[in-house]
Structure formats: C-alpha cells, structure tokens
Amino acid sequence: MAVSEAERGELTRRAKAIRSGIVDVTGWAGGSHIGGALSQTDILTLLYFKYLNIDPANPEWPDRDRFILSKGHGGVGLAVTLAERGYFDPALLKDFGHSGSPFGMHLDGNKVTGVDASTGSLGHGLSMAVGLALGARVQGKAWRTYCLIGDGECNEGSIWEAAMAASHYRLDSLIGFVDRNRMMIDGATEDVMAIEPLADKWAAFGWHVQTVDGHDFGALAQAIDEAQEHAGSPSVILAQTVKGKGVDFMENDPAWHYGGLNADLIARAKASLGAE
Helix, strand or coil: CCCCHHHHHHHHHHHHHHHHHHHHHHHHHCCECHHHHHHCHHHHHHHHHHHCCCCCCCCCCCCCCEEEECCHHHHHHHHHHHHHHCCCCHHHHHHCCCCCCCCCCCCCCCCCCCCCCCCCCCCCHHHHHHHHHHHHHHHCCCCCEEEEEECHHHHCHHHHHHHHHHHHCCCCCEEEEEEECCEECCEEHHHHCCCCCHHHHHHHCCCEEEEEECCCHHHHHHHHHHHHHCCCCCEEEEEECCCCCCCCCCCCCHHHCCECCCHHHHHHHHHHHHHC
C-alpha cells in the first residue's frame, strides 16, 4: 500500500502531534526516555494509522493484529500514540509516571488499554512476539504480530535466541523493526557494544532483511508491504533513525536517552518541532 501525498501529509501531522505530546508528557512526569521515544515515532505512526488491523473501540478484539514494544522504555511514545489513536483520553497522560497512575515508565498491559504485553526488561519482547505468532498459527488465525526492538537491545542474547526460534518455525506473520538510532544510554552503540554488521547478523539467523530510512513514510511503507508479502521466514526492517528526532538540541545526543524538561526547554522543544 503505497503512501499517497494526502496520507503522507496526514501521517506527518500525526507524527508531529505525537512528538509534541511526548514533550508534554515528559514535562508533566518530570522525565522520560524521550530520545528513543522520538526516534521511534514515525514507525509507530505508520503502523497505528495505516497498517495495524485494530479497533480502539474494541481493544480486546481477538482477531486484531498485535504490537509488542520490546524496547519498553519507549513507553511514553507508545502511550501518546495510543491516546492519539483513540484508545483513551489524552488528558489521562497528565498523571504519567505519578503515584497511582496506570501509566508507568514501562507500560503495564494489565493497566493500559491497547498495550498487548508488558515490556521493559530488555530482550524479552521479541520472545513474546514469537509466542504470539506461534499462537496465531496454532489457532488458524490470520492476524500479524509486529515487534519494535531497540538497537542497543540487540546486545541481549535473548533477542538472538528468539530470532533463531522465529526462523526455525518459519514465522512469516512476524515483522520486526529495529530502531537503529545508533545511540544507547551510555553512548554510541558501536562504542559500547558493537552490533554491526547488523543486517548480515539478521540474515544469518534466517530473517528477510530490509534497511530503510526510518523517518520516510514512503520507504517504511514499501518495506512493510514487502515484509507482508514475503513467505517462508520472518522479516525485519532495520529503520535508520535519529535519536531525539525533531528536537534540535536532543538529536544524536545520548544524554537525552532519559531526561526531564522545564518550561524553557519545553518551549524550545516545541519551537523546534514547529519549525521542522
């Protein structure tokens, strides 16, 4: 499904609103994992507003597609995306991270409407996605499972155990994304624990691999289309992204893996998003 110019404009508007919401929630909460939430935004926007077969009015619909945010620290971005998609009132996010709120830094699938699995302990989300894809096969269901992984998360051995299992069982209903922003909490991925050649690694584990610009809706859509049509093995899309995307003073700065925003920084961030 190619992205039309009208769709591109609407997706761009949605992504900007989600990034603005992430800035607001970070301010209300006192801090969040904002850098990676901003880098993943275009991927989530495209999935939730074009590709996922879901119904916010019926969030437990058995035949819905599943989405697993394996990089669970990006939960602030998923929460804002779910609110934008209509799963709950965005005003609820004013209590994000506060005592008594259902919204923690890592989203709880038992408390937050629209969240298919609780994640946050890095390396576990892909394993859950493999289980969901196997479950769909056993039940004879046609729904797909999508999973977003952090590039720093690819340091976890459990990611590669899950990748091996997915290939062994030929789970072609499973589509993974790696948010390849090249930054993690302690610095550049290639300085902390190098993961390149990443495409070759996934291919060696039996996955169909594509590398695209993770901020280009057209390129992402083309990659998702190809992944959906691919048969016989799982697919992974290595999305080349920018940590802190859209906020000029955060971009490509690992210091903004987690951070808080005062009123002045919120205004600067909103100005940068508006000018992008």
